[in-house]
């Protein structure tokens with residue numbers, strides 16, 4: 023008998039905090055009586071963001087937590103660690119709906135899709151993609167200010183992402199938003215260069231450079247909220263937003279589920295380098311075509 027021990031295959035993200043995660047979300051409420059109101063819909067149209075208190079109950083947060091754990095343990099092709107060299111870990115992954123059953127269950131059975139559908143006022147709702155962000159294990163720096171839409175290959179008004187955290191957060195450590203900025207021009211998107219967060223991704227286009235918001239925060243109307251598990255934001259991908267840093271001993275596990283509705287069309291970024299790239303969409307669409315592809319499952323219709 024061969025008694026040599028085969029070393030376990032090395033995984034990208036094993037190690038820090040990836041084992042022994044609790045399967046339930048602490049502090050989640052068992053019930054939610056949340057309903058979308060006209061005021062929520064109007065706030066979203068005006069500000070490009072609306073904070074919804076207690077929108078998700080424990081069942082859905084626990085399912086989201088399982089999706090997140092499975093995803094962290096089985097990173098997809100876009101799984102990555104941002105800003106290496108930090109004391110803590112800042113990890114992300116996206117586009118895992120097809121391979122993580124818990125995401126499929128979550129979007130089929132939770133009120134997440136129903137809430138976004140009502141807020142963005144669409145008859146049909148498609149998934150654009152799911153994304154996770156985890157900051158833990160020590161100090162993690164800010165997620166740079168950016169708008170999502172300039173990275174994407176689509177455009178339209180009936181569009182929105184639900185962002186929520188599985189950890190309670192003070193407003194100083196949660197997502198920050200500049201309300202109304204979805205109505206302003208889209209900026210040349212950040213390259214996520216750690217030395218210059220406004221370093222433009224596109225080199226030969228007239229889109230204006232991102233303002234240096236951190237250099238003088240008082241010039242901007244920055245909003246953020248204290249979060250308890252179950253509280254969510256719906257945000258338009260055109261709003262300027264950035265994630266606060268997390269300090270040693272704190273953790274932020276957040277999910278952003280991005281959706282689009284009836285009026286959204288294919289609109290590639292000027293240099294063609296969309297993120298996510300969604301291979302095959304450019305080949306099957308011309309600018310202005312309704313966005314329809316296997317990448318984008320229909321989640322609700324009426």
Ligand SMILES: O=C(O)CCC(=O)C(=O)O
Nearest residue numbers: 155165170185265276278
């Ligand atoms: O959670 C974060 O730090 C960043 C989230 C974000 O940028 C997004 O959801 O688009």
